[in-house]
Amino acid sequence: MNFLKSAVASAIAQGPPFPYTFGEKVEGHSSIWTLHNGTRREDGSNCSILSFDVAANKSRLALAKNALKKLRTMRHPGVIKILDTVETDSYIYIATERLVPLSWYIKLKSLSPETIKWGLYGIARTIKFINDEGSSIHGSLKVASIYTSESGEWKLGGFDVLSNVKDDEVIIYTYGSLVPDSGRYTPPELARNGWDAIKRSPHTAVDSYNFGTLIFEVFNGDFTGADQAGQTKGIPPSMHGSYKRLVNPSPKSRITVGAFLEQGRRSGSFFDSPLIKLTDGIDNLGVKSEEEREILLDDLDSVSDDFPEDFFKMKVLPELLKSVEFGGGGPKAFSIVMKISTKLSDEDFDAKVQPVVVRLFVNPDRAIRVCLLDNLPLMINRLPQKVVNDKMFPNIVSGFTDVAPLVREQTLKSVLVIIGKLSDRVINGELLKYLAKTANDEQPGIRTNTTIVLGKLAKNLGTSTRSKVLIAAFCRSLRDPFVHARNASLMALAATAEHFSDEDCATKILPAICPALIDKEKLIRDQAIKTMEVYMQKIRKAASNMPDTVLPPPETAQAAGPRMSTPQPSEASSWTGWAISSFTNKLSTAAGEIQPSSNDTASASVASPTPPSTRLAHVNSSASALHRQAVQSPPPPPLSRNSSTSAAEAYFKDPEPIDDGAAWGDMEDMNDDVDVWGEEPSGAVAPAPASKLAASKKSAASPSSFDDGSEPDFAGWLAAQSQKKIPGKSKPLPKGLTKSGGAAAKPATSKPVVAKKIDLKPKATDDDDGWGDGW
Template sequence: MEFFKSAVASAISKGPPFPYTFGDQVDIDASIWTLYNGTKREDGSNCSIFSFDVTTNKSRLPMARNAVKKLRTLRHPGVIKVLDTVETETYIYIATERLIPLRWHTKRKSMSTETLKWGLFGIAQTIKFINDEASSVHGALRVSSLYTSESGEWKVGCFEVLSSMKDDDAIIYNYGSLVPDAGRYTPPELAKSGWDAIKRNPLTAVDAYNFGTLIFEVFNGDFMSGDQAGQTKNIPPTMHSTYRRLVNANPKARVSVGNFLEQGRRSGGFFNTPLIKLTDSVDNLGMKTEEEREEFLKLVVRPTYASDANDNSDLDRLSDDFPEDYFKMKILPELLKSVEFGGGGPKVFSVVMKISTKLTDDEFETRVTPAVVRLFSSPDRAIRVSLLDNLPVMIDRLSQRIVNDKIFPQMVSGFTDVAPVVREQTVKAVLTIIGKLSDRTINGELLKYLAKTSNDEQPGIRTNTTICLGKISKNLGVSTRSKVLIAAFTRSLRDPFVHARNAALMALAVTSDAFNEDDCANRILPSLCPCLIDKERLIRDQANKAMDVYLQRIRKFASAMADTALPPPSSLEASTGQAPRMSTPQPSEAASWAGWAISSFTNKVSAAAGEITPTTNGAPRPSSAPLVADRRPPGTASASALHRQAVATPPVASARTSTSSNAHDYFHDSNGGADEEIEIDDAWGDMEEESFFDASSEAPKATKPAPSAANPFDDNGEPDFAGWLAAQAGKKTSAKPLPKGLAKASPSNGRPAVTTRVASTGGIGGAGAKKAATTAAKPAAKPVVAKKIDTAPKETGEDDGWGDGW
């Protein structure tokens, strides 16, 4: 073999240029030609090369030259396609399309009956053309002279003795008997009288007989002798009668191949099959009407249109009955052209996808991928929806570069399309292509469009967006995952569409690993709670399931946490030199938080003792005032201390007053003396949300005066003029002296003087008393403004004002 290749290379170097490279030799039956697989040097495309060695076959050189001449001049789809020829003194080369000997298939019996009929139909058309239009006789028709192309079509070759009957010196008369294996296939009349007998019989007689032997060969194997002619073993019954007429011993009684073809194409004839109808109508598919195109599609996938319930088995049946290569090479390109330019529509594209499942990855990339990329830019919504529906079929065949750089940029227009079906299918397609998108595309452009569809006016699209986000959560960036998912899912929990809420709950349940414990406790669980009392039972049930998922996770996390974040008592004593003022309940005491709190409350009430020391102006001490351990000067008693003193020694004991006092002391520790209580009260005052308990260090301009110490909670429904005047006297901004007799008395023994209320009929008496009362009554309207201040306790005229504040 290597020697032959070197000899061929040497011969080519001495002769005309031959731009093809020889490959492996192909095994064929006896022939004057040697067949090789080859490639075209220019583009690497496949071809076949027939080689004739002139030096060793000089006696058959006229036959080789006749074959070259006829192949170059006779043009028909059923004839081998010639690419190039070269002839020198030592060799003849014919480069053709890539061919496979038909003998390979018939020996293995790899073709179905439908495919054999289809192949015979094509050969019959070619022989009819040779006999009728070309007025010629092939003279060597048999299995060894036939080949299959890459598309699976049967092709006629071996034109060594093909002759025109108009030529008196036709090569067939002299060289017909030199064709290899001519003795087995020669018609009876020629075997008796020689090849000149062709002139005395119908032109079609020789090829009709050989076509009959060909039928026997393709259904039964080798044709060994003339005795087998007419035998019907394995031949379809509908073909029997016409087949026998082809091999009739009387050449004038034989039917021509053209008549055989006509008989088979009649209604109910042996050539009236779906595959043959399909091949007849595949050409110019784009020019057909809608009805003709629909009929064509029925032929392509005939079982599918009868029953759509089992597409896979139908497609398998299609591949078993019909030649797979023909669908790849001939049907598929025509269908793609019809979709792109001929208005084939979604139905045609669906058939394209069915056929493409039989393609290799390389074949899909070269034949289908370019058309798919172009179709994604089509403005036809029906085509776009069909493309999105079929993405799962072809996504594995598309490279990441193609999807990310060419297909996805065309897809994004579907997110904002005016047609809801396009938007919905685009959202669903995200799940299919997510694995082929880059991280930058996912966390940038894709999330931007999903944010729009999550607010779509169509509830189904909102629901599908939530489902989509849940399924692609692992593909999102770590830095944005929890932020995006929490925002999307918690918003969907408030969606009025029940299935959108249900989708959000299920998505939260399956993506719990995407969130940290802080997000689970602070953001997700509070959002889930309203769903527990949703009006729809479906939502309530799903909310309970989601709550269980997050509660189990929070409990597991909390069980691993430390008991407290406070420093241990030993370290606190070492740093301050003294024990903490406020004790912390020990584990044994914390068995019941309510029990601990109530015991503190009981101890606190029993420990309260002493007198209530009012301030100078009767207002409680501000929480920010400095602490004094042993002695409080006037005006520094806190509101809490004042209240406790009232509890210990109430002027008038009542159950309601006692209850409100106890409720206030419920939140104070029982350990320690007066100093401890002052410090706890200051700690509550430091909390912004509980500023209700604080009194300002400066008296506000519109502050309502507190009740006098003599009767701190009851004013009998009358304004406390004296107390109000005393408060006015304490203002630094007041430069005008009070009228005589209304000045504040000096304190004695460290205690403030008690201002008595002026009675309407006693004291000063007469008109002077009335005038003083009138004068003092004028400023009494100002305390009304103080009602706008929330930081001071309101006077309700009842003993339980503090209790009402809680």
């Protein structure tokens, strides 16, 4: 092989330029030509190269030159396509489209009967053209002369002895016997009388007989000799009669290949098949009338899987794509495109189908848009994420706001198909905004499907927005008047329970589900019970892991000061247990006797076993601010201008030591003469002695409570509270005393206390992203 390649390269270097590179040799090719796979240097495209070595096959040089001449001049879709040729004294090269010998498929038996009939139909059309329009004889029709192109079509070659009967020099008469394996395929009359016998018979007789042997060979795998001609083994029954007339021993009794073709085209005959109809009309699909296009597309849609994939990929698919995009093929043509594309490789899909799909999403035709959305599941796995997210999705979302409900619904359903190809930013941003609109759609079916879509894509939502969006959407759907929308919401809540916190379940979701328990529809009531049970199980599990209480233990509460005790578990049987327990605890901790009045402080002090210092500390710690304000002693009242004034002044200037016990003992006598606030008793005309004034001052300074039997002066207390003594400043006189002597000051007027207005409106929560507002 290396020697052959080097020899070919050396020959090319010595001859004219040949812009093709030789590849590997194709084995199993029975011909005067050697077949190589090749590539075009300019663009690297595939091709095949037929090479003829003049030195090695000098006796058949005339056949090679005849083939080169006929291939250059013969133009027909059924003939192999010539790209370039080079002819020198040493070699002949013919560059063609990429070819594969048909014999490969025949030996492998990889062709279905329908594909074989389709191939024979193409060859029959080509032979008819050569015989009738070209007035020529092929003379070497057999499996070795036929190739398959990249589109799977059968292409005719082997033009070694192709001759026009009108020419002066007809090569077939002289060189017909030099064709390889000519003995097996030679008609009986030529085998007996030589190739000159062609002149005495119709010129179509040779090709008719060879077409008959070709039919036997493609259906059975091999043709060994003339004794097999006419045998119907493996041949479809509908073809038997016409096939036997092709191989009739009498050349004049044989039907032409053209006649065989016409018989096969009859309704119900062997060439009346969807695949053959397809090949006849696919090339001109864009210019056909609407009725003709519909008939052709119906035939395409009925194509079975055993038809040639290469033909659909290389011939049918490009024509259909052009028809959909420019020729009005419509949704039916695109559905066939999707059916064919399932058999394409990823590389072919990316090169042929993907660009057209992206462009079609810009097409405003609603029928095309719905067809695209319906077929998204067939192609989404082959579309790159960047293409879907950046190029397709911006055009898809226009369907959410379309006036046609069908477009909106199909767009909504497509979300579940493309969700895996969208970025988190798109999902939690633009997509959710459009879903919020469809959740409020006027069509109840679209609202229901929105709930279903949200439930299925819950796992794709961001954790920061998931619970807000889902709770808002599902709770709103629970109030939908459409029964199936409410049912979808309950089912979605049950399916997405894992995405909600325990607090949201207890405070937001369960309260929203409860009204559905008494829904007018039994379907909703039953589903509400099932959904409620899902959340109750979750709440029970969460509650079982919570502590019994978060309050501090009772010992800590007692140490802080007297307070009501917390009900104990044993007291939980009665709702009044905590109150009774608190009351008995107070009694058990109390010591000493109840004091009858504040004036008996001295006797209470003697009776109490508690030391005075401890008792005083307890009293001070338990007295309220109002109580302390009430028992503070006011300044001495103004004295009348009489003889007692000098005695009082002397007392305050130079007080004598006072015996505490004597002072407390004189309390009763003092009460009989002078009121503690300094006012004289009724009927008294003389002021109190200085000793009693001192005792009165002492008694007023006592921390004992004071009650004059009148209503509490809260207004005066509030005014006194606002005039507390400030360091460095003199304290104002108490209420009722004036500097002018004896006359009481005017009562202080206090403004009425206005009750503070409590705003019961709930505070606006700080919604992070505003999610939930649209729901």
